[in-house]
Amino acid sequence: MGFLQTNTGLVVGTLTLIAAWFLLNVLGRHGRNIGSLITRSLRRPLLIGLGVSLYSTWITHWIDKRIDVVDQLTLKRLSATLLIITISWATLNVGHAILQSGSMRRWIQMDDEQDEAMLINLLGRLFTILTLLITTAAMMVNLGIPSAAIATLLGGAGIGFTFATQQISQNFLSGFMLFFNRPFKEGDWINVDELQGTVESIGWYYTRIRTFDRRPLNIPNSIFATKPIENPGQMYNRRILANISLRYEDISKIAGITDKVREHLKQHPHIDQKQIILVNFNQWDASSINMMVYCFTKTTVWAEWLNIQQAIFLDIAGIVQGSGADFAFNCMTLYPASSSNPNQVTQLLSPDAS
Structure with missing residues (x-):
């Protein structure tokens, strides 16, 4: 110098x-x-x-x-x-x-x-x-x-x-996490903290999804670091779960119905036989006895799953009605006491009775 x-x-x-x-x-x-x-x-x-x-x-x-x-x-x-x-x-x-x-x-x-x-x-x-x-x-x-x-x-x-810059840094670092871990990708349907939609773009600060009513929704990336991420787009199967109500007078037929429905599902080409298949009488309800149907389809595409589920439900309806049974609906049955006079009961229920 x-x-x-x-x-x-x-x-x-x-x-x-x-x-x-x-x-x-x-x-x-x-x-x-x-x-x-x-x-x-x-x-x-x-x-x-x-x-x-x-x-x-x-x-x-x-x-x-x-x-x-x-x-x-x-x-x-x-x-x-x-x-x-x-x-x-x-x-x-x-x-x-x-x-x-x-x-x-x-x-x-x-x-x-x-x-x-x-x-x-x-x-x-x-x-x-x-x-x-x-x-x-x-x-x-x-x-x-x-x-x-x-x-x-x-x-x-x-x-x-x-x-x-705490909030900014959280979103930015969470963007890095999404970029490297890839818990979901563009086009996936995700559910985060009761926010559902299809992923349109994954940014470094926020992720944009399109909700089911077609509205854009920008979610800060820090949400994904603290909330569970449900990604149905990466599932292996879609589940069919239904409780089917039958009448109490069909209780003698329900065992045969469950066997037929279970056998039908085990032979169905669109049901994944590697997954569990359950068909059982599982509940006493106020106006019905309920049969549970539990199985998984091979497809994960929503539209295809809906068509398969509809076809299976119609097949079950055919099995139930073919067995001489029927489906229950909310109702109330009145039985007269054994010591009562049936004519007197009818008179009491009549609109003209005074």
């Missing part, structure tokens, strides 16, 4: 800047891909920053020799500050140039251009904040501020920044 403050140092520094300008121009024009991009990004901050640092240091030193304005320590700190600013400027230029490069876009490998631009913009802001924090710390050290005070200040700033 002392050499650059001399006239000889000024000449050598000037020649070095000219040579650097010529070299960076050549590399910028004839370099390839990322190397050429970095060279073009470095050219302005290096030439301007180093030039300002060189000439301002020489001018300040020249004035100080004639008029005692500043001491040597202050002059060195001024030169080092200008150098730190130059390096920070160059780092920011190179970092943003790399983030905007085609190589970075190919490395990210995102199909949605909007999500890609949002991610690159976010990475650029985080890189800028980190660079400015390091630059501030370096300048404070250069100015003689104690390291303990710098650590305390930066720690407090970091805590404050973390609290201020």
Whole structure:
């Protein structure tokens, strides 16, 4: 630094800047891909920053020799500050140039251009904040501020920044989780915290689904980190579960009906025979006896499952009626007491009875 403050140092520094300008121009024009991009990004901050640092240091030193304005320590700190600013400027230029490069876009490998631009913009802001924090710390050290005070200040700033961006960081990190873990994909039907719909796009901040009434719904990604995710789109089978009510007077026939229905399901081509099949009389209800039907279809497509379920229900209806039984409905049956006169009961129920 002392050499650059001399006239000889000024000449050598000037020649070095000219040579650097010529070299960076050549590399910028004839370099390839990322190397050429970095060279073009470095050219302005290096030439301007180093030039300002060189000439301002020489001018300040020249004035100080004639008029005692500043001491040597202050002059060195001024030169080092200008150098730190130059390096920070160059780092920011190179970092943003790399983030905007085609190589970075190919490395990210995102199909949605909007999500890609949002991610690159976010990475650029985080890189800028980190660079400015390091630059501030370096300048404070250069100015003689104690390291303990710098650590305390930066720690407090970091805590404050973390609290201020807590929700944003949660959504962003949850977006990374969705990107790498893939609990669901676009086109899946999902159910999260009673929010149901078909996934249209998975972003870095929120995920957009289309509800069953065709409304768009944007869900913050942090929801997926704290709530269970049900993904029927990745199930292996669809379940058929029904409780079929028969009349109490058909109780002698229900055993034969359950056997016939169970055998029918075991021979049905659309029912997965590897899964459990249950057909049983399982409940005494107020107005009926109930038969449970439990099985799984091979298909997971909703429309196909509905058609198969409808066909099976109609087959069960045929079995029930073919067995001489029938389905129950809500009703109340009145039985006269054994000691009562039936004619007297009929007279009491008659509208004309007084």
